[in-house]
Amino acid sequence: MTEETTGPLDSSPRRGRKLVAGLTAGAALVAGALFWASGGWDSWRHDRALDSACDGDLAAGPLRELVAGAEVTAEIRRGRADSWWQCKVSGVDDEEDGRIDLRVTVSRAGDRALDIGAARTDAPLGHGWTGGFAFDPDRDADDRGDATATLLLDCGGRRTDGVVAQLTARTDRLDLGRPEDRARLTAVLTGTATAYARRTGCAVVEGEPVKRVGVSVTAWDYQPVGTVSGSCAGILDAATAARWGVRTAVETAPGPKPVEGCVLGGLRGAPLYEFTAAYGAGLSWSEEERLEDRTDDRKGDVPDGGYVLWAACPEGTKRAAYAVTVADRTDGPSELALDHPALRAALQRFADRSAKAHGCDAPSTEPVDDLG
Secondary structure: OOOOOOOOOOOOHHHHHHHHHHHHHHHHHHHHHHHHOOOOOHHHHHHHHHHHHHHHHOHHHHHHHOOOOOOOOEEEEEOHHHHHEEEEEEOOOHEEEEOOOEEEEEEOOOOOOOOOOOEEEEEOOOOOEEEEEOOOOOOOOOOOOOOEEEEEEOOOOOOOOOOOEEEEEOOOOOOOOOOOHHHHHHHHHHHHHEEEHHOOHHHHOOOOOOOOOOOOOOOOOOOEEEOOOOOOOOOOOOHHHHEEEEEEEEEOOOOOOOEEEEEOOOOOOEEEEEEEEEEEHHHHHHHHHHHHHOOOOOOOOOOOOEEEEEOOOOOOOOOEEEEEEEOOOOOOHHHHHHHHHHHHHHHHHHHHHHHHHHOOOOOOOOOOOOOO
């Protein structure tokens, strides 16, 4: 006689494991369907695509932080004969996420046609990088996501041209008046540029993660000359400043950049003496020729006070030019009033300190051959 029982169809451990496995598989299918329906699959696929974008060089992690979930596309553009390489990131839906247009362009530092548009008013990147960040805090609200940044990379001291990288940003998702947004944007530049450099055979010397980036200065950002601590520090002593009528200065924070500068001015910031240092690609071809022409007449006092010094630099930069310009002002110093010996000494101090920060030789009046 067979005994009948009631309860589960099979209470054996084996059948129970099968049932649990079946339920788990079913739950996974349901979860997968929900993941797909909610757009999770597209998001995951998009996220994975960023990791390999632009030959795998795009700094995907910092970019994700920057766009905060917005969907973007990335594409590569190249110049003729691979003279430059660009990773372009664009927003997929400008109406929903706002405009997103980020471009990192990398070029060979020795390209004579290269014009990086760097300015002495750019804020230095600091943290062991040679680069500048241009953002005007006085811009209209609609333009506060617009900025440019430039980076010079040396290839470990080998005889090479080094690398120049530029980033341009036009996006509605950033307020670059906020230091953290400037740091995130800089991380996209440094991460992408160094990845490209390593992939193409440059033993790049990297800096540290950039935690804070300053803002550009303008002619209105003058301060008492006695309080300078950045790019103007140490150029003039108090007695010379008083004799020259210098009362104010416009300076950036200290730190190596493609173009550095200091403006010494009168009581209300009116410029009197402008000092500029330009390194490698920061020295445009036309400006280089102009300064070389000025250097040809370098013996004795130069009537307009426009003195020039030169320095040989590491391979990524090759050479630098340092110049002082006297403002052409009717209420400023006249040609006859110029203190030529002190002016040359001031330029020498400015150039010496800047050259040391870039690892260049001591500046002198002797032009440096262009090795490119």
